[in-house]
Amino acid sequence: MQETTKGRTMRQRPIVEAWALLAAAAALLLLVARPQAAAAEEKAQCRIMTIHATNKEGKTDEKLKGLAILKKAPFTGYSTFLLISDRTHTLAAGAAVGLSLPAGSELSGKLNFKGANAALKELNFRLTMMKEKAKEPEEIDFAVRGKAPFLYVRPFKEGLLLLHFQCSALSQ
Amino acid sequence: MKGSDTGGGRDALLQQYLDGRLDGERRAEVERLLAADPGFARALADYRAIGGLLREAAGVEEASALLDARLGAVKRGAAARGEGWRGETLVIWLAELLAHRKRVWIPAAAAAAAAVAAIVLLAVTEARRPPGLATPPGTTWSRVTALSLGANIPMVYETEDEAGTKATILWIMPQEEDTNAGNDEGKNDAPAPDR
Numbered sequence: 001m002q003e004t005t006k007g008r009t010m011r012q013r014p015i016v017e018a019w020a021l022l023a024a025a026a027a028l029l030l031l032v033a034r035p036q037a038a039a040a041e042e043k044a045q046c047r048i049m050t051i052h053a054t055n056k057e058g059k060t061d062e063k064l065k066g067l068a069i070l071k072k073a074p075f076t077g078y079s080t081f082l083l084i085s086d087r088t089h090t091l092a093a094g095a096a097v098g099l100s101l102p103a104g105s106e107l108s109g110k111l112n113f114k115g116a117n118a119a120l121k122e123l124n125f126r127l128t129m130m131k132e133k134a135k136e137p138e139e140i141d142f143a144v145r146g147k148a149p150f151l152y153v154r155p156f157k158e159g160l161l162l163l164h165f166q167c168s169a170l171s172q
Numbered sequence: 173m174k175g176s177d178t179g180g181g182r183d184a185l186l187q188q189y190l191d192g193r194l195d196g197e198r199r200a201e202v203e204r205l206l207a208a209d210p211g212f213a214r215a216l217a218d219y220r221a222i223g224g225l226l227r228e229a230a231g232v233e234e235a236s237a238l239l240d241a242r243l244g245a246v247k248r249g250a251a252a253r254g255e256g257w258r259g260e261t262l263v264i265w266l267a268e269l270l271a272h273r274k275r276v277w278i279p280a281a282a283a284a285a286a287a288v289a290a291i292v293l294l295a296v297t298e299a300r301r302p303p304g305l306a307t308p309p310g311t312t313w314s315r316v317t318a319l320s321l322g323a324n325i326p327m328v329y330e331t332e333d334e335a336g337t338k339a340t341i342l343w344i345m346p347q348e349e350d351t352n353a354g355n356d357e358g359k360n361d362a363p364a365p366d367r
Contacts, residue, residue: 074343
């Protein structure tokens with residue numbers, strides 16, 4: 001650093017200015033980052049479990065033993081719950097994800113995240129299920145507030161096919 | 173003391189007076205001269221001012237030496253750490269860059285203004301941010317909002333856990349012609365809700 005007759009001012013002022021510049025840059029970065037954080041609420045994170053409920057001999061998957069909803073009606077008539085698929089997806093508004101369905105179900109399906117309703121604090125989804133020989137798909141619109149699960153159930157192989165959706169806003 | 177108008181003697185006397193090296197008698201004499209001779213008093217004032225400047229200069233030199241030592245230590249530390257730590261190195265680099273500018277208050281003022289503007293904008297955007305989707309416990313649910321199932325028959329169950337979370341179960345009962353998949357799909361054996 002250069003020696004000057006104004007020693008103190010010329011030596012110490014640049015340090016202060018440098019810190020001020022860094023502080024300003026950090027504040028601007030924060031400013032840029034905030035809208036991105038707000039936009040994160042337009043994303044949903046969904047855990048989708050595909051389950052086969054049956055009365056055949058078998059062992060309920062460990063991951064499913066903690067699901068209290070399977071221990072109550074209308075599932076009390078089934079003794080074994082087999083986890084076919086367990087996947088977590090992050091969905092932006094308008095995006096869809098295909099569902100993992102068991103072979104032999106003759107079904108295909110997708111989950112579409114329609115967006116968030118901030119006023120109602122809800123996330124809106126459309127579940128589309130298509131049977132191979134069906135003329136039209138099933139379309140189910142559902143809304144989720146918080147992390148409440150939504151279940152889709154239909155008969156399948158001497159038991160039930162369950163799709164367990166647990167979705168929440170990504171920022172929560 | 174012969175008089176206050178002999179420049180060399182007066183200066184030496186004033187120096188001794190300022191340094192506190194005069195005995196009581198000579199000190200009293202100087203104070204009498206200061207009261208009687210405005211020129212003597214001005215000379216004393218000048219010496220005091222010069223002394224202050226000298227002390228300040230000494231302080232600046234000391235501060236400069238300390239600053240140099242500090243910057244040197246930081247530079248050595250940054251060099252020892254290699255590429256992994258750049259925060260203070262960046263500050264030094266910026267400081268050295270700014271040290272070569274005469275009108276240093278311009279970037280400082282600009283930086284301060286930018287920081288204030290950023291803080292104000294942050295406060296405004298925070299105030300305008302829409303309410304989040306976080307919900308308090310006991311107020312969470314899922315619900316069906318629309319259905320298009322063709323001829324299939326839906327049954328909707330609602331369950332509630334101990335935490336007050338309400339889950340919806342949509343049970344599809346396919347029509348007879350939609351019974352090919354699985355061994356006994358289509359029995360429509362959905363149990364009655366047990367609520």
